[in-house]
Amino acid sequence: MLKLYQFKRTWGIPNLSPFCCKIETYLRMAEIEYEIRTTLPLGAPKGKLPYIEDNSQALGDSRFIVTYLKSAYKDLDKGLNDAELAISIALQRLLEEHLFWAALYSRWQYTDENWQVNKQAIFGGLPPIIRNIVASGWRRKIKLQILGHGTGRHQAEEIFALGKQDIEALSASLGNKPYFLGDRPTTLDASAFGLLINITGCPIESPLKEYGLTKNNLVNYVDRIGRAFYPDL
Ligand SMILES: N[C@@H](CCC(=O)N[C@@H](CS)C(=O)NCC(=O)O)C(=O)O
Structure with missing residues (x-):
């Protein structure tokens, strides 16, 4: 069975890493069976988590993992037109290559209180x-x-x-839809849920979290996906 290597669960959310949460959410949305292996990034193929192992092959980076899952198992983006696929890629880049850095800053650098919470969650088991x-x-x-x-x-x-500009853009793009690209979950939702729950749903305090919590559609979206795909949490 496919193995997902990621940080241990903490804070009552699927994972403290947006990228690990993205992959586990994709697996659940696509109903792909998997086993979790809890680890730190030290032995990861690219020095970062998540990575997967399938058919004795290790594969790192959530973008390449999704590409693999699409071809080997199930493509959540099947049926999207070219314009929707373009929006999907653009918003994933906004989430993962821009907003992510503000979230990272809030955990590792912004305040000592946040650092202590982050440190305990990641390194507390050492x-x-x-x-x-x-x-x-x-x-x-x-x-x-x-x-x-x-x-x-x-x-x-x-x-x-x-970061707030990104949250504003995400909120406007989601609007009243159940998912970013309509009424069914796609890769973009796995990515968006992974980062948004890590901003609004974890004990890291910052103006980013405060602002995210003012966007009711994003808060409801995170809550809805959590209840639909993580009933066990
Ligand atoms: N582009 C990568 C990013 C993965 C990433 O940044 N993982 C972080 C955790 S959120 C990590 O393992 N960082 C360890 C390090 O940089 O030393 C992906 O999409 O998987």
Whole structure:
């Protein structure tokens, strides 16, 4: 059976990683059987989670994993026209390559309170003797990623102002529809649910979360997908 390697469940949400949550949500939306293997990114093929193992092959990066799942199992985007597929890709990039960085900043850099919550969730299972050393080293690495991406060069207010624009755009695009592209879930919904629940539904406090919680359609969307696809949580 297909194995999904991801961080351990915490905070009452499917996963603290938007990308792990995206893949598990895709698997559930597409009714593909899988087993979870809880891990840290150290042994991952690309040094990041999630990755999957299927037919003795390991595959990293949620975008390549989705491409594989579409061809080997089920394509949730079948039937979308070219314009819808273009919107799907554009909004996934907004979520995963832009809004994600503001969310990452809020966890690893914004306040010490958030860092402590994040640290406990990710590294709490490590032996006490190495926990702080590993967590501090990892934090330095992530801060450098945020700086390298460019997000880390802005003030906190600027980072959250950019993130709020994304949330505004997502809310407007969803409107009153059950899913972003109509009345059935597609890859875009797996991606959007993965990040939105990690902004509005976890104990990381920031202006991004506050703003997300003012968008009723997004809050209801996250709640609806959670209830439909994670009745066990
Ligand atoms: N483009 C990748 C991003 C995956 C990613 O950034 N994973 C994070 C967790 S949210 C990670 O494992 N980071 C570890 C690191 O950068 O050291 C995907 O779509 O899967």
